[in-house]
Amino acid sequence: MMAALRIFARHMAVFRKIWFTNIMFNFIEPLLYLTAMGYGLGTFVQDMEGLTYLQYIAPGMVASSSMFAASFECTYGSFIRLHYQKTFQAMLAGPVTVRDIVAGDILYATFKSMVFGLVILTVISVLGQTQSWWALLIPLFLVIPGLAFSLLAFCYTGLTANIDSFNYYITLFLTPAYLFSGVFFPIHSMPGWAQVVAWFNPIFHSVEVCRALALGNTNPGLLVHAGVLVLLAMVLMPLAVRLMTKRLIV
Amino acid sequence: MNEVVVRAENLGKTYGDFRALKGISFSIKAGECFGFLGHNGAGKTTTMRMMYGMSTVEEGELWLFGESIRLTPPVIKARLGVVSQEDNLDEALTVIENLEVFGLIYGLTRAESWLRGKDLLVFMGLEDKENSNIESLSGGLKRRLVIARALMNRPDIVILDEPTTGLDPQARHLVWQKLRSLKAEGVTLVLTTHYMEEAVQLCDDLVIMHEGTILAEGSPQYLIATYVRPYAIEVHLPLSQVPDGLVDQVSAWGGEVIRVLDSLFLYADDGEKLWDSLAGWGLPKHACLLRPSTMEDVFLKLTGMGEDA
Numbered sequence: 001m002m003a004a005l006r007i008f009a010r011h012m013a014v015f016r017k018i019w020f021t022n023i024m025f026n027f028i029e030p031l032l033y034l035t036a037m038g039y040g041l042g043t044f045v046q047d048m049e050g051l052t053y054l055q056y057i058a059p060g061m062v063a064s065s066s067m068f069a070a071s072f073e074c075t076y077g078s079f080i081r082l083h084y085q086k087t088f089q090a091m092l093a094g095p096v097t098v099r100d101i102v103a104g105d106i107l108y109a110t111f112k113s114m115v116f117g118l119v120i121l122t123v124i125s126v127l128g129q130t131q132s133w134w135a136l137l138i139p140l141f142l143v144i145p146g147l148a149f150s151l152l153a154f155c156y157t158g159l160t161a162n163i164d165s166f167n168y169y170i171t172l173f174l175t176p177a178y179l180f181s182g183v184f185f186p187i188h189s190m191p192g193w194a195q196v197v198a199w200f201n202p203i204f205h206s207v208e209v210c211r212a213l214a215l216g217n218t219n220p221g222l223l224v225h226a227g228v229l230v231l232l233a234m235v236l237m238p239l240a241v242r243l244m245t246k247r248l249i250v
Numbered sequence: 251m252n253e254v255v256v257r258a259e260n261l262g263k264t265y266g267d268f269r270a271l272k273g274i275s276f277s278i279k280a281g282e283c284f285g286f287l288g289h290n291g292a293g294k295t296t297t298m299r300m301m302y303g304m305s306t307v308e309e310g311e312l313w314l315f316g317e318s319i320r321l322t323p324p325v326i327k328a329r330l331g332v333v334s335q336e337d338n339l340d341e342a343l344t345v346i347e348n349l350e351v352f353g354l355i356y357g358l359t360r361a362e363s364w365l366r367g368k369d370l371l372v373f374m375g376l377e378d379k380e381n382s383n384i385e386s387l388s389g390g391l392k393r394r395l396v397i398a399r400a401l402m403n404r405p406d407i408v409i410l411d412e413p414t415t416g417l418d419p420q421a422r423h424l425v426w427q428k429l430r431s432l433k434a435e436g437v438t439l440v441l442t443t444h445y446m447e448e449a450v451q452l453c454d455d456l457v458i459m460h461e462g463t464i465l466a467e468g469s470p471q472y473l474i475a476t477y478v479r480p481y482a483i484e485v486h487l488p489l490s491q492v493p494d495g496l497v498d499q500v501s502a503w504g505g506e507v508i509r510v511l512d513s514l515f516l517y518a519d520d521g522e523k524l525w526d527s528l529a530g531w532g533l534p535k536h537a538c539l540l541r542p543s544t545m546e547d548v549f550l551k552l553t554g555m556g557e558d559a
Contacts, residue, residue: 003324006355013351014342086338093302093332094355094403095324249321250265250305 003096007104008111010091015108026072026116030065031123034058037184049186051215058129059138059214060183063206066117066142067149071174073109074153075166081105082157088248098245106154106240110146117142124214132216141213141226145206148229151236152202158243182207205229252279255315255407255438256301262309263296270296272462273310278455280406283429283439285449287549288459294442295335297459298411301440302332315406328356331400331408335415337392339384339399346371346380349399356403363402370398374428390421397428408432410441414448426451446545458552465552470545478547479506481521483528484539485514493532503527510550517543 015022034057042053049056081087088101096104118139124130156169180194181187181203187195198204205225212222256278263271271293278284286294299305300312303322312319314326322330340348346367353363371377374394379387387395393413400408413429414422429452433439443449449456450470457467466473474480485492489512496514497507505524506517518524525540 002357003355006357009354010351013347013354014340017342017347085341086334086336087340089304089334089336090338090340090352090399091355092304093327093330093334093400094352095328095357096355097324248304250299 001103003100004103004107007091007096007100008107011104011108012111015112022112023116023119026065026069027119027123029068030061030120034061034124034127054127055129055131055215056211057183058124058127059211060181060207062117062120062124062138062142062214063145063210064178064181064183064203065120066113066146067178067203067206068174069116070109070113070146070149071153071170073112074105074150075157075160075169076163077109078105078154078157079160079163079166082244082247083163088244092248098248099241101248102154102237102241102244106147106150106237109150109153110143113146113149114139114142117146130214132214134213134216134218138210138213141209142206144226144229144233145202147233148202148236151233151240154240155236155243158240158247177201177203180204182211199228202229202232252281254278254313255280256284256440257313258297258310259312260310261297261300261307261312263293263300263305264309270462271309274457274459274462274464275310276457276464276467278407278438278440280438281433281436282454283433283441283452285453285456286440286442286459287444287446287449287456287545288442289444289553291461292459293462294459295411298409298440298442302330302409303327328403329406331403331405333393333396333400333408333410333413335411337389337396339392339395341384344381344383345376345387345395348384348395349402352399353402358402366402367398370401373401373431374398375424388421390417390424393417393421393425394428397425401432405437407438407440410439412442412444414443414445422448446549450545458549460553466548473548474543474545477551478543479517479519480543481518481524482541482543482547483516483518483521483524484541485516485533485537486539487514487533487537488512489514496531496533499531500524508547508551515547515550517547 037057038054045053091101092098121135121138125135153169160166180198181201187198187204205228208225209222212218254277259275260273261271261275262273274297286297288294296305300307301314301322306321307319314322315329317326340351343351349367349370350360350363353366354360358366371380374397376391376394376398379391397413414425417425429439441452453470455469457464466477468476492514500507500516508515508517516524521540528535528538
C-alpha cells in the first residue's frame with residue numbers, strides 16, 4: 001500500500017502541473033449541459049417530483065462529471081502511461097508491483113473524480129441548486145463511484161490494444177449509461193425492464209445518492225446504492241490487476 | 251574474488267511456439283561490467299527483463315544477490331537501476347522533475363529526491379538542462395537522463411538494455427565515459443549491446459548470444475585470442491572478382507577464410523606473411539586491408555554470420 005501511495009504522489013506531482021487546463025476542460029462541459037438543459041429546456045419542462053428542472057438535473061451533473069473524470073483518466077490517461085509514455089514500465093523497474101501501479105492509478109483517478117465532482121457541486125451550490133447541508137457529504141460519497149468507474153475503465157484499458165478503441169467505451173457504454181441514468185428524467189418513467197437494467201448501471205446509483213444528499217432526502221436505501229458500487233469496485237480490483245499483469249509482465 | 255551477484259542456471263523462456271531463451275547459464279560478479287552481445291532477437295532483452303522483474307522465470311533458475319527469483323520482488327528491485335531500451339521519460343515534467351518524481355517511488359522525500367537529482371544532473375553533464383522540457387532534448391541527452399534516473403536509488407547493479415543504440419558517436423563516447431566512472435565507484439554494470447566496440451570498450455566479461463543460446467563467454471581479449479587468429483585481411487572485392495581456388499590456397503597455406511554474405515575475410519597467425527602472399531594468389535593489395543582481429547571477427551565466426559568458406 002505504501003508503494004501505491006508513492007505512485008499516487010508521482011501522479012499528484014504531474015497533476016500539480018496540469019491541473020488548471022485539466023479542470024477547465026472538465027468544468028466547462030457539465031456547465032454547458034446545466035445551462036442548455038436546466039435553463040433552456042427547463043423552461044418548457046414542468047416541475048419534476050416537486051423540483052424545477054434545473055434543481056432536478058443539477059446533482060446528476062455532479063455525479064456525471066465525477067464519472068467522466070474517473071473514466072477519462074483510466075482510459076486515455078492510463079493507456080498513455082501504459083502504451084505511449086511507458087510510465088508503468090518505468091515505475092515497474094522500481095520497488096513496486098503491478099498491483100501498486102494499478103492501485104496508484106485508481107487512487108489518482110478517484111481523487112480527480114472527487115475534485116471534479118466538488119467543482120460542479122460548488123457551482124450548483126452557488127447557483128442555489130442544493131437544498132440541504134447533507135450535500136456536504138457528496139464529495140466524500142464520490143470516492144465510491146470514483147473507485148468503481150476508475151476500475152471499470154482501467155479493466156477496459158487492460159484489454160485495449162489501440163487508443164481508438166476508447167471511442168467504443170465512451171459511445172457505447174458511458175454515453176448511454178449517462179443518458180439513461182436518471183440524470184435527465186426519472187428512471188421510474190421508463191418501462192419495467194429498463195428499470196431493472198438501470199440497476200446494473202453504476203451511474204444510476206451514483207445519481208440517486210447525489211440527488212438525495214443534495215435535497216436532504218436521506219434514507220436507508222442510499223446505503224444499498226452505495227453498496228452496489230462498493231461491490232462492483234471489489235470485484236473489479238483483482239480483475240484490473242490481472243489484466244495489467246498480462247500486459248506488463250511477459 | 252568478488253561475490254557473485256547474478257547467477258543463471260539453464261534459464262529458458264518460451265513464448266507460444268517460440269523459444270526465446272534456450273537454457274543459458276552465466277554468473278556476474280560484483281563490481282564488474284558484464285555484457286550480453288548479440289543481434290536483435292538473440293534473447294538479450296528477455297534475459298534483462300527477467301532480472302528486473304518484467305518477465306517471470308519459468309524454466310531454469312535465476313539468483314539475484316543469492317536469492318532465487320521467479321518474479322523479481324520490490325526489495326530486490328530497490329537495489330537495481332534500470333535503463334530500458336526505450337526512453338520512457340515523463341513528457342509532462344521537466345528534466346529535474348523527472349528525477350524528483352522517480353525518487354518518490356523509491357520512498358525518498360521530495361527534498362531528498364531533488365538534491366539527489368541535482369547531483370546526478372551534474373554527474374551526467376545535464377546541469378544546463380535542469381528545467382528543460384523532455385521534448386527539447388536530443389537522443390543523447392534523453393539517454394543520459396534515463397541513466398541518471400536509474401541511479402536515483404544508488405543501485406548496486408545497473409542494468410542497461412542497449413544504452414547507446416541510436417546515438418551519434420560523440421554521444422556514445424560520453425555515455426561510455428559515464429559508465430566507466432560508475433564502475434570505478436564499484437557499481438556492477440550489466441549491459442546488452444549489438445555494438446562490438448561497446449562490448450570491448452566497457453566489458454570485463456561478456457557472453458555472445460545467438461538465437462537464445464550463449465555461444466561463448468570470456469573477456470574480450472580472451473575471446474579474440476581463443477576464437478580467431480590474431481590478424482585479419484578484409485578482401486574488398488565482389489566475390490565474382492575473387493580468383494578461383496583462393497579459399498583452398500589460403501587454407502593450404504595455413505590461413506583461415508570466412509565468408510560473410512558477399513565479403514571474404516582471411517585470417518592468419520602472421521599477418522605480414524599472409525599479406526606478402528596475396529599477390530601470388532592473384533589478389534590486388536589495394537583491394538585488401540590488413541588489421542588485427544577484433545571482437546567483430548569473433549562474433550561473425552561464432553554466430554555463423556560468417557560461414558567457414
